[in-house]
Amino acid sequence: MSVSEEQLSRWAQAPSETEDQKCENAISSITNVIHSHFGKEVYITKQGSHKNRTNIKADSDVDIAVIHGGYYFPDISGLSDADRELYNKNNPDSNYRFDQFKNEVHELLQKNFDIVERKNKCIRITGNSYRVNADVVPAFEHRRYKSYGVIGVEGIAFHSDKGELIYGFPEQHYENGVKKNENTAKNYKSAVRIIKRIRNEFVEKGLMKLSDMPSFFIESLVWNVENSYIAGKTWRELVESVSAKIWNDMRNPEIANSYAEVSDLQWLFRGQTKRTPKQAEDFMLQVYNYVKN
Numbered sequence: 001m002s003v004s005e006e007q008l009s010r011w012a013q014a015p016s017e018t019e020d021q022k023c024e025n026a027i028s029s030i031t032n033v034i035h036s037h038f039g040k041e042v043y044i045t046k047q048g049s050h051k052n053r054t055n056i057k058a059d060s061d062v063d064i065a066v067i068h069g070g071y072y073f074p075d076i077s078g079l080s081d082a083d084r085e086l087y088n089k090n091n092p093d094s095n096y097r098f099d100q101f102k103n104e105v106h107e108l109l110q111k112n113f114d115i116v117e118r119k120n121k122c123i124r125i126t127g128n129s130y131r132v133n134a135d136v137v138p139a140f141e142h143r144r145y146k147s148y149g150v151i152g153v154e155g156i157a158f159h160s161d162k163g164e165l166i167y168g169f170p171e172q173h174y175e176n177g178v179k180k181n182e183n184t185a186k187n188y189k190s191a192v193r194i195i196k197r198i199r200n201e202f203v204e205k206g207l208m209k210l211s212d213m214p215s216f217f218i219e220s221l222v223w224n225v226e227n228s229y230i231a232g233k234t235w236r237e238l239v240e241s242v243s244a245k246i247w248n249d250m251r252n253p254e255i256a257n258s259y260a261e262v263s264d265l266q267w268l269f270r271g272q273t274k275r276t277p278k279q280a281e282d283f284m285l286q287v288y289n290y291v292k293n
Helices: 005-012 017-041 048-052 081-090 098-112 170-182 187-204 215-223 235-250 277-292
Strands: 042-047 062-075 116-118 123-125 134-147 150-159 165-168
Touching: 005 187, 005 235, 017 042, 017 062, 017 098, 017 134, 042 048, 042 170, 048 062, 048 170, 048 215, 062 098, 062 150, 062 165, 081 134, 098 116, 098 123, 098 134, 098 150, 134 165, 150 170, 170 187, 170 215, 187 215, 187 235, 187 277, 215 235, 215 277, 235 277
Parallel strands: 062 134
Antiparallel strands: 042 062, 116 123, 123 134, 134 150, 150 165
C-alpha cells in the first residue's frame, strides 16, 4: 500500500489551533485596515477552505471577501419582459464602478502590508510568522431576482481583471457543507481533507498542477456524492467509496451535468466554467488507485 491507514487518519483531521490562530490573525489585521478606511459601508466575510473547515495544514491560506454594501450586481435573467423593463427603468447604472472599488482596496492594502500582489480574481497578501497568506476578493453584493422587487437569492459578485463577472455564494456554501457533514457522521469534510492531501502528493510528484484540481472543485465533487457512499469502516474504504462513485458519475454525462456547486445555486460543469467531467474522472481514478494499491 502506498499510504497507511494511520496516515489517512492524520490527513482527515482539521489543522491545529495554532494554525487556526494564524488564519484568524490574518483576517483580523485585514479587517481592521478595511474598516478604518471604509467604515461600516464595507464589510468582511470569510469564505473558502478555512471558513468551511476543509482546510489542511499544507495550504491553510485564508480567503476573505471585502464587500461594498452600497452597490450590487443584479441577475434579472429570471424576470419577465415586463418586469425586466420596469427594473431597467427604475435602476440606472451607478457612477461608482467596481474597478474603482477594487483599485481602492488594492492601494489601501499596499499601504498597510509589506508584500501585496494583485491577481486576476483577488489581491494576495503574503503572510509572515504571525499570520498566513490571505487572498482578498473585493466584491459587490449580488441579487438574483425572482420578480420585480423580489430577491430570490443573495450572494456576492465581482469582475476579474480579465473582465469575467463571477458570482459566489459563501454563506449558502457554508450552510450546505455543515449539513452534509452532519448527515454523514462528519465524514464529508474529512473525506475532502484526505483527497486534498492526496492531490498535494500528486502535485509534489509532478503528476498534476494545483490549479488542475482546486480545493473548491474537490469540495463540490464530494458534496454531490450521496451520503450513503461517504462511509466506510476505515478511511481507506471511505476514500475508495467516494472516489469510485465520482469516477462512475463522471462517465455518465447526464449524471455529471447534474452536479452542482456546494451552494447548490450554480452548476459545477455547465455554463462558462472551464471545469470538465473528464478532469474529475481522471483525478478520482488516480485517487482510488493511490489508496487501493
